[in-house]
Amino acid sequence: MNIYDVSKKAGVSIATVSRVLNGSPNVSERTRTLVLQVMDELGYTPNVFARGLGLGTIQTIGIMCSDSSDPYLAHAIYYLEQGLRGYGYDSILCCTGSSLKTKQKYFELLHSKKVDALILAGSKFIEMNPDDNHYIIEAAKELPVLLVNGYLEGDNIYCTLCDDRSATHHAAGKLIASGCRSILYLYTSHSYSGKNKLSGYQDALKGHGLPVREDYICQCPKNVLAARDLLMQLHQKGVFFDAVLASDDTLAVGAVKYAHAVKRSIPDDFSIIGYNNSVYAVCTDPELTSIDSRVEALCSTAITTLMGVFNGVSVPSRTNIAADLIKRATTKF
């Protein structure tokens, strides 16, 4: 079942069939309907490989993420896949893990599969050491690379990101304004966005004349119980804190559980702000105040940008989106 079968049955040449297939205007209405009807009768579907061979493209975007089971990335994947499909593009997904080596390997793999563009979802793809990002810059010479919540400068590289720095700056400011003086900052990783979040927190403290104490900046695995236990330890060591600002809702949930365990009252003498405004934020009692990083907007902007690139429209190489602070019950404001 191929284009020849259709052309034979319709009594036209394969070129005409191809034209119908590709919506060329140079086909008489009569022939077009005839061919379409024959296609339908035969249940014909064009062979994607042959088409890809001829066109050098296959309407497919490669999406890389470190871990599709992370709720933030899971949502991103959802929005990306849906959005791309709306433009007629398929998505091929790669979960890379977080080692640089595997990231590079999958990057090459997608590249060799001749995807039309590559979307790197999440802030995990940009390494601190600039040399380690070189492979991305190189590859961008051959296909557009989109970063969703990551930043890298380079030709044919487009970034859409949430203004994490302002978000934590604002959030920390609100905590301070509501009376908190010893705000613990909990984070999971030293990514690009991780760095920004941290600096927002630090600047807010400085801006209010509060000391930035290194021992109030704690790294923690992205895990509810790990966060709870970390806070318990700090508590037992006698470290005093009256608020937690977390780089992820998971950690903030851990903070709620810590407060329950040691019977501190939220938000009266202990405030908590999470990040991502995920379902987790609403699982706890009291429910979490959380920063909404607006994944959906991020993803749809990324896709709009990509389509612009495909259409030769001039698009910004970097788009910033402001975060929202969703107030719930773990803060006094």
Place this chain on the structure above:
Amino acid sequence: MNIYDVSKKAGVSIATVSRVLNGSPNVSERTRTLVLQVMDELGYTPNVFARGLGLGTIQTIGIMCSDSSDPYLAHAIYYLEQGLRGYGYDSILCCTGSSLKTKQKYFELLHSKKVDALILAGSKFIEMNPDDNHYIIEAAKELPVLLVNGYLEGDNIYCTLCDDRSATHHAAGKLIASGCRSILYLYTSHSYSGKNKLSGYQDALKGHGLPVREDYICQCPKNVLAARDLLMQLHQKGVFFDAVLASDDTLAVGAVKYAHAVKRSIPDDFSIIGYNNSVYAVCTDPELTSIDSRVEALCSTAITTLMGVFNGVSVPSRTNIAADLIKRATTKF
């Protein structure tokens, strides 16, 4: 940069290059290393389309799921993608939503993309009306179809599923044994697995001589707050229940929040069991007792089965996996 360039530079024919590419034994060691070296120098990568055209396959599996942002499915996608990649297969992902029409559309789409097999992840793909599943049976004539946690009988269709019926049967039994007499069953949808879960619950009640009351079987959107509010309403209406068995952890979290809101003590006068043993189970205080449906095992079994099919090995058309009951703090046992 193609096979001709390599053949020219290596001074051999393209056939030889192709043989090297495909690891044919009919190549002298000298020629092989020479060709490999030239490939390396030229940075040659074979064109996937041409290859697909010739072979009719592209080492890619289509994965369909209703919503990749659902934690259960997100995990499934992760395990499937990783597992398939381990066998050298790419995954192309489709999030279908839950309407039959779009499911069919994406099914056709993946089919037309000539994926080597189709994996339907989650129980949302099997409709109650047998006619509506006909398209799957038809398509299975042309490529293997794998159901992860769904069941459909048909040629070239392979199912791996969690024994949901036994799981809820066992869980409800434990609740009854621990003194609960009015167990509310909360569920989200009438899928295949949904039906099984429900019947496990019903049989357990019957088995213990307890009445199965229709008004104790409640449908609820898969949403923490919706579940909480539903229980609040029931409570206000004066409906008495001393336990909730939920078809999803999300609903169980809602039950915890309900208990907090009306100040019922867990587990002393109110027990809760969730389903899926997701991160949600550990977000609440007290933490949820939950049924672990063992997605990872499900997915890896599905992949093993698929590879068996590809290799012409005889594989079971249906594999059942027993669930675990993870005891935490929302139950008395």
Place this chain on the structure above:
DNA sequence: TTGTAAGCGTTATCAT
């Protein structure tokens, strides 16, 4: 408006 024929880069089947 339509048809012919030359690619596209592989794999596979012949010979040699």
Place this chain on the structure above:
DNA sequence: ATGATAACGCTTACAA
């Protein structure tokens, strides 16, 4: 062990 060459099914000049 190696080389010619015919598929594979499509797109796209170029001709008509």
